[in-house]
Amino acid sequence: MHPRKLLGLAAGTLLTLTLAACGGGGGGGGASFPLIAPAAPSTPAPTYKISGTAAYGHPVAGQTVQVQDATGKVCASTTTASDGSYSMDTTACAAGSAAVFLAGYTTPAGAPLEAVAIPPQGTPVIDGVVNVDPLTTMLAYAAAGLVLDTSAPADNAHVLALLSKVSAAQYQQARTSLLIAPLLQVLQSTYGVSTNGFDPTTSTFAADGQGLDAFFDAYLFTATPTSVQLQAPGSIGPLVLVTLPTTAGGGSAVTSTTAYNIGGTVSGLSPGDSVTLLLNGGHAFTTNANGNFTFPTPVAGNYSVTVGTQPAGKICTVSNGTGAGITASVSNIGVTCSAITYTVGGTVAGLTGTLMLQNNGADTKTVSANGAFTFATPVAWHGSSNVTVNTQPAGQTCTVTNGTQSNLAANVTNVNVTCSTNTYTIGGTVSGLTGTLALQNNGADTLVVNANGSFTFSTPVAWSSTYNVTVNTQPVGQTCTVTNGAGANVAVNVTNVSVACALTPQPVFVYVPDYGNNRVLGYRVDTATGVHTTIPGSPFAAGTDDRWVASATTPGGTFLYATNQATNNISAYSVNQSTGTLTALTGSPFAGGAQPGSITVNPAGTFAYVANRQGANVSAYRIDQTTGALTEITGSPFAAGVIPIRIAINSAGTFAYVANQNGGNVSGYSINQSTGALTEITGSPFATAGSPYSVAVNPAGTFAYVANFEGSISGFSINPSTGALTPLTGSPFTGSYTAAGWQAITVNPAGTFVYASTGNANGHNGPVVVFSIDADTGALTNVPADSYLDGSGVFYTTFDSTGGLAYVGSFINITVALAHVDPLTGALTSFAGSPFNVGARPYNLAVVKPSP
Structure with missing residues (x-):
């Protein structure tokens, strides 16, 4: 039986080969040595360098090699020589793993060439030999756990980010797995050995001429202290040849293709002439006759045939003399000789x-x-x-x-x-954006960004030039900060500019009606941190059973109004723009209707409307633009349904809608823009699917939504001319919470989501639930995963003007929450320390922003 060698792979950093004999016994020897020697010098040199070769079947010459360190910075760069070799100083690179790659170069198949350098333990920067070829690219992906991905990493940073999770042993195992892959394929396809979970160090071996034994009989292994080779029968070159480093920190050279003959035809030689040809700069071959020739030395991967010595008085020219990635012998090289x-x-x-x-x-x-x-x-x-x-x-x-x-x-x-x-694009990513942002590069080339994600400036920059990305216009209510925004000596496309947007720190005043305690509570809230403090002078006296508050900003200042249900009047205050302190207006309280419930101010801040719960009507008031005082409008109160409870006005201020709690309908009115008087819309009232407790209109004024106490939402389209309501297809809409007790509804400023205060099996203490709005039809779809403050009795939700912040009042837990709003899902996430106790059951709350 033939002699053979058995390849064993030791876990971690060692590749071990064991020589075995089959048949009637026999002995053998073994040797072990490191595939990659990770040990660092005891004393790091004052400077660090890496060198290597870039190749894809043949040397990749004249290409830029760059090193991107673990911080994302390109810390070293050079150009490959004609033989693909390179060397560069890496002293400026940060500690940790680094990507070594050919900038802007791809193989004919469109794949990048890159490698990953993991410095020896204790070495602050990379140092040693790093080759850049398809094998190192696979190793980089394997080491980063990407071999099973359906697509390659988006960039070097993707690989580097994952490498921090890879141990040295895992990296060595990745290399070992790739080296043995050709062997496993032969085992399975030719010898019927199952390679699922195959490990040559532990798999059963029997000297019976079958399976593994047959494989080792046919394929000769040889091993030296510096190389490992698997020789396929009948081939000219090795199936796998690994040349190991001879010194610590050196790199391994791997050949996994078979070598082939290189030859062709010589013509034009005369008797007495001779020409010497070179293969890959060596392997000189001299011929003095026309006809076919073959170099005695086969090659693998690539070849280049040139003339070493010309015949006397003639010139010989080589055609078809170069090739790469060969998979068969070459015989079409032409050598033409002539005196002309x-x-x-x-x-x-x-x-x-x-x-x-x-x-x-x-x-x-x-x-x-x-x-x-x-x-x-x-x-x-x-x-x-x-x-x-x-x-x-x-x-x-x-x-x-x-x-x-x-x-x-x-x-x-x-x-x-x-x-x-060469020119290169400048771009990166934006995160946290909720509005519209304008960026500039080098003080020009303005780019408007409306969504989170990647961005690229339209005008590229020239090679070796500079870039400087800055914020030209901040989004409303946010501050965006640029990192990695400037650079010089640009030699690759820039993709790592980061723009992070966050709420601009700005205090707001939050006012909560303390129903039953006859007062209004005031808080100053930091919208960046969520920290809250009590406004000086709070609580502020109000009438009996104050139930609802609303604010209005006029040329004369900002004013707050509280409806007092038991005393049938309205308390009015001016808001100190510095402290938030409330001061009662002259003439306050102002007379109201029978049990005034909610109060709503039109968008212009000129009129206020109060739903009188026991009056079955709506009182209308003109707001004095200087003093904030209320004067009842001629014709007020205007008839409504049974127990009118909430009022919504469209953003144009032309239509008003009143939810009639016990009427099972919504009253609709047109608003006289001069007098503020209400005129009921033809067809009003409009039937709902239950007891309507709240009504909201989307910012575009095209849809209206009603929260029905019984656990549903009635949706309507709004006639833009008359204001009449028409039920939407699919209305009423239901969600994951169907118990009775739904109290309030609102639409976010972008008009993309509806927020409803729900009930559950325990009563009026369901969470805020989110519905997405179909922009074309107005239909609602519940987002089951997006619910907020379950069990707290949420009665009211309102937003800031950007839609990035929500303020939520919880009736059962007696708290107010400040929450971030996800612009994509509508989900609410509390600030740290939120919700906070307010000592009152907030039927609603008013948010006032101080003047700049």
């Missing part, structure tokens, strides 16, 4: 740096100025030319046209090389 030769050249335009060209993979020509150029080595008669860019100028991309020509019979002068300066 022609020069190859052309013109360069747009160049600003230094460009290196090659003809037929050799004869490098350095060009530093625009104009004509000619290669030093001519081309044989009937030979061919293939002009390519060997090294791009810094910050430019040069393109060759008319570069490939064959059967030459004249000098070539029409090769055109056009160079253009």
Whole structure:
């Protein structure tokens, strides 16, 4: 039976090979050595460097290699040489893992080339050998746990963010898994060995010529202190060859393709002539005869055939002399020799740096100025030319046209090389935005952003230039801060500018009617932190059983009104814009109707309307724009339904709607813009699906929603001319909470969500529930996951003007909550320390913003 070697993979950092014999016994030896030696020097050098080779089947020359450290900064950069090699100083890189990648380069399949450097323990920055090729790219993804992802990482930062969770042992295991993958494929496809969970160190092995034994009989393993090789039968080169580092910190070179013969045809030689050809700069091969030739040394991956020594008096030209990623032997290389030769050249335009060209993979020509150029080595008669860019100028991309020509019979002068300066886009991400933000780059190129997510400026910047992203216009009620916003020497697209938006710290005054205690409570609330304090002078005296408060801002100041249900009047106050303190107006309290309930002020702040619960009507008042005093409007009170309870006015101030609690309907009115008088709309009252406790109109004035006590929402479309209500298709709408006790309803300022105060099995103490609004039909869809303050008896919810903050009054728990609003889901999330106790059962609350 054939001798063979058994590959064993030790967990962690060791790759162990064990030599075994099969058949009637036998012995063998084994050796173990590190796949990657992670040990750091005992004393770090004063500077740190990495070097390596960039390759994709062949050297990737003239490309920018960059290092992005764990902070997201590009901390080192250089350009690969003609053989793909590079070296750079990494002393400026931060501690931790780093991505090493070819900036702006992708393979023909569109894949990036990148690697990940994990510094030895104790080393502050990366140092050593890091190759950049498809294998290292797979290793980077595997080490970051991305091998099962359906798509590649969006950028290097994605990989780096995950690497912090990867241990050194896991990284080594990722490398080991990739190295053994070709072996497992052969085991399964050829020898029927199940590779599910296969581990050569523990899987059963029997010397019976079957399964694993048959595999090791056919495939020869060899191992030295510096290499491991699996040799496939009948092949020229190795199936897998791993060349291990000889010093700590060195890198491993991996070949996983079979080597192939390289050859072609020579023509044009005369008796006595000879030509020496080179393969990949070496492996010299001399021939003195025309016809077929083959280099004695096979190669894997890539090849480049050039002329080492020309025949006397002649020039030999190589065609088809280069290739990459080969999967079969090559036999189409042409070597044409002739005493008649022609020069190859052309013109360069747009160049600003230094460009290196090659003809037929050799004869490098350095060009530093625009104009004509000619290669030093001519081309044989009937030979061919293939002009390519060997090294791009810094910050430019040069393109060759008319570069490939064959059967030459004249000098070539029409090769055109056009160079253009590289440009790069500037962008990043915005988070926390609830309004409209305007950004600028370099003081211009204004970009308006209306949503969270990625952004990119429309005007790119030139290579090696600078960028400076700033906020041109802040969104209303928010302050946005830019990080990673400035940079210089741009050489890649910038995607890591971060713009974080947060509520602008601004105090508000919150007023709560203390029903039963005949007073109004006042609080100063910080909208950035949620911290609250009592307003000086609070509580403020009111009438008996004050139930509802509303504010109005006029040219004369800001005023607050509280309806006193038992004394049938309205207390009125001026609001001190500095302290929030309330001072009773001259003439306060003002006469009201029978049991005044809620009070609503029109958007212009000129009229106030009060629903009189036992009067079955609505009182209307003109607000004095200087003093805030109330004067009842001629014709007031205006008839309504049975127990009118809440009033809603559209944003244009042209229509008013009153929920009649025991009438099972909503009264609709048009508002006289001059007098404030109400005129009932034709068709009013409009029937609801239960006992309406609250009504709300969306900001566009196109839909109205009514909270029915029995656990549903009646939805209506609004006729824009008459104000008449028409039930929406699907109305009434229900949600995950169906118990009776629904008290209030409101629409957020964006008109995208409805918030309803619900009941549950325990009575009037359900949560605030959220419904999304169909922008076209007005139909509501409950968002079951978005409920807030269950069991607290939420009776009222209102928003600030931006819609980013909600204020919620809880009747059962006697608290007020300040909450962030998710603009995408409508969900409410309490500030730290919220909700806070207010010592009163808030049927509603009023929020007043101090003047700037």
